[in-house]
Amino acid sequence: MRIDIAQKLTESEDRRVVWSHADAPEIFDELHLKGDLVAEVLVSPEGESKWLVSGTLSGVQTLTCSRTLELFDRPFKTEIVVEVERLAVAKQELDEDDADVFAYRIPQGQYFVDVSECVRQLVILQEPAAPVKNPDEDFIFVSNKPTSDGSAESEDTMDPRWEKLKALKSKMENRS
Incomplete structure (x- = not known):
């Protein structure tokens, strides 16, 4: 699950990245994702080798209703904020010091950031603890x-x- 980062980016760019089950089958299966997962983000330069990727992540999860135990599809949309910095590191690293922002350090020659772990955590965090198929309807036994x-x-x-x-x-x- 990658987002491309240009070698030189002088102005912010809108990007729409679509991932399918084939891109990350283990994550799609773990999170019970149905269809495509879409990131609509703005990639903004924050310096010579630093970028801010911010926007939304949306998709559909198949969840089990806590009332009826029936499976149902639940669309979701959540914010995504990722800081990317190109440094002299051997491989991509995730800095987990800031709980609100995912900060990645990528090697000098790498022109993408793999956001698989970020996406996995964001989808898990937006999922309700007790999902309900029809939350606005009264439950009838x-x-x-x-x-x-x-x-x-x-x-x-x-x-x-x-x-x-x-x-x-x-x-x-x-x-x-």
Whole structure:
């Protein structure tokens, strides 16, 4: 997962980088990414051998709903900020001192920055702890009661545990 860095860049440049499963199958599989991952960034020179890459990272993750345990696709968009500095180093290094900015040091002859670890961390951080398929809808418990012939009959009913909780809440409110 690379972003090209020109040898000499005098003015800022907009870039659109698209990565697919073939570019980083292990990351796409680990993060449950579906389709392409897109970075729309501005590459700005910050000196003779230093650049700031900032913009957005967007894609779609297939997650498991914490309410229904069904898989669903969740689009996301998150900010990305990367500082790149070309120095006399043997290979690319990630400086993890600043928690807000990913700072990479790349060798003198390298004209790209591999942002795989940065992307992996950003996607993990934007993922909700308890993903919900339809967060704006009320959750309705559906019980499957067996019928006399052994098949399951679907019946839309409220989860019986809610009734017990409502009774407890009412009891607590009437206490005062």
